[in-house]
Amino acid sequence: MEKKAELLAAAREVFAEKGYKAAGISDIAKRSHMAVGSFYKYYESKEAVFLDVYVAENSRIREETMRRVDWQDKPEAVVEQLFAVTFELISPNKILAEWNKPGISQLLHDYYRQEEGRAANAFHRFLIQTFSQRLQEEGFSKEKTAEIMKVYDLIYYIDMHVTEQEFPGYFNSIETLVKYFVKGIFSK
Known part of the structure; x- marks a missing residue:
């Protein structure tokens, strides 16, 4: 090795x-x-090695999330599963828990905000592809799909800039926002 x-x-x-x-x-x-x-x-530095460890651990956990969520389920059920699995896998993980901790969280957020971090984030790309495809399968036009995916970009932006430390209840609030947004999109 x-x-x-x-x-x-x-x-x-x-x-x-x-x-x-x-x-x-x-x-x-x-x-x-x-x-x-x-x-x-x-x-x-310790920060540099931690960033490499964090990125690898985040990728590993997100791959597990992709395997465990039933992406063919009803859209609001997919969102519920996504948040439940994310919480289950990230909560006990001391490495990924650093996302919200002072001292290192700024480095992590900065990395994932940059083009390099976004490009390396396979889970982010997977979500964009999966939800865009689902919207098109449901009959949404390319223009409407692009408009809806812009909201996803906003949610990603919020996730890269806000921590539980800065906004207590952040995780639950973002879950509620996403759940009801998706439910509204797919209610006919």
């Missing part, structure tokens, strides 16, 4: 056990059986 991959695997273990704040570079170096100085050959 390549040294950087070993370091990344060790960092994932340490962050999963301790969380971002309590984890130290020395903990990561020790777990990967390398000197602290060697850590800096691969990463410039």
Whole structure:
């Protein structure tokens, strides 16, 4: 195994056990059986390695979410499943819980706001494709689909800028907004 991959695997273990704040570079170096100085050959900081760990962990959890949601169910049921599975998988995960914690959340939000983060976010692309296709299958015109997907862009924007810390009840509020928005779209 390549040294950087070993370091990344060790960092994932340490962050999963301790969380971002309590984890130290020395903990990561020790777990990967390398000197602290060697850590800096691969990463410039704890923040840099954490970002790589977070992106990989987020991708792993989102792939699991994609597998567990029944995307053919009624639209409002899909939204309920999506939020329930997301909550179930993210809540106990110390790495992904950092999304809302001061000290590192700004780095994470900044990454996913940038084009690189959006492009690397397979779950984001999957949702756009899945919901656009579903809207078209339901008979929505391309123009109406584009208009509705603009609301999805707004929700993504909100998710990249607001944390539970800044807006208590954020997760439940965004779930309610999405659920009733989708229910309204598909009610005939």
